[in-house]
Amino acid sequence: MSTEDTPKDYSESPINLEYFYTAGSATTRFLNQVKEGNIVGQGCPKCKAVYVPPRGSCPRCGVATDIEVPLTDKGCIESFTVVHIPIPGNPIVPPYVCAMIRLDGANISFLHLIQDVDIENIRIGMRIQAVWKPKEEWTHSLENIKWFAPIDEPDIDVATLRFQES
Amino acid sequence: MSDSKDLLRAPFELAYNYKRSNGPVMSKFFEALGEQKILGTKSSTGKVFSPAAEFDPDTHESLNDMVEVGPGGSVESFSWIEAPQNHHLIKEPFAFALIKLDGADSSMLHMITDCNEADLSIGTRVTAAWSETTTKRITDIKFFTLEK
Known part of the structure; x- marks a missing residue:
């Protein structure tokens, strides 16, 4: 048939x-x-x-x-997930990585993409920095940051990210 | 504090398609719509449901005895839409109505147009008008109009 x-x-x-x-x-x-x-x-x-x-x-x-x-636009990966299943209408081709990004000096994290790295090497505590779109494309959106990419700095012990009452 | 006129404001559109599996009973119902026929399911007590129901809400039995109903029916209740908005399928004033099709014991939610609000009351006779193209969806019935 x-x-x-x-x-x-x-x-x-x-x-x-x-x-x-x-x-x-x-x-x-x-x-x-x-x-x-x-x-x-x-x-x-x-x-x-x-x-x-x-x-x-x-x-x-x-x-x-x-x-x-x-x-700063530098921080570390607080947690991440590897997406293998395509979402209809989403232009990003799996597998790709969504991560909770903790910027240096911040006490909460936000969701963004991680690229420019082998997926097997991604780990919690990994140091990353924003990769920005060209300036002429900037709008009122966190999509001005294309993704975050690893930088050559030692990993952070995530235990240090816990909030300390001052 | 900023004035509310300084606040950022932007239009958003959230849109996606569901692929909904029709199952054996509803598949027959939608296939028949493609042939300009309206089916219902008949229970052992003789009650007919249209749109087709997969289970009888009273006896809880599975239903798969298909019978043809309509295309005429009577208005059970209605709500007149004087000023349709973008998302409405009909751009002229129309009614959303529950229509009990001839031969059915339940009613179908659909639209009635090509009439005035004053033409409609509970019990008004209406009949199905078919779409020019068939997609095997409920919109194959384009709307209902007053029975001539």
Whole structure:
């Protein structure tokens, strides 16, 4: 039986949702800096934790994070996963690596891609740095960073990443 | 604090396709739509479900006895859409309605158009209008119109 003769035993159900995202003041401040190629976290005035990307408040202390904290684009891999299954509509070809990135000086991590490395060599604590798109392509998005790539620095002991109350 | 007019705002679109396996009963229902026929499933108590149901909600039995219903039916309830929006399939004013097809004991959610709100009431007779192209989906019934 050729494919054409096989009765269709499934149906395509398109799902479509159009909406507006309003960034809010903390994310607006953050993304305006990202557009200029800067990563600026926000610090809690009470516990001194640094949040990137910032959400405008410290969940631990319940106060506004109104201190701007410029950060480097270097950090380490806090955790990662190797994606082997293609997601329809996603242009990235598997296998690829998604990682939680902990920037130096930050107390939380965010999700981004790891490239320019053999997948077998990726490990928790590995030192990495952002690989930026050309400046003329920068917008209000963390996609200005194409991915993070390993740098030649010794691994970090992830136990040191645990938050220390100051 | 920034003024709300300074806040970044951007349109987003979240869109993806589900491939939904129809299974043996619903496959027959959708295949028949491609031939401009509306099927239902009949239970041992004689009750007919259309759109086809795979199980009888009262007796819990599996259903696979297919019978043809419609294409006429009567309005069980309706909601008039005076100003359709982008995501609606019909751009003129229309009604979403529960339609009990002739020969069926359950009702089908579909659209009624080519009429005024005042033309519709519970019990109004309507009939299926078919799409020019068939995709073997529920939209093969383009909409329902008032029975002439």
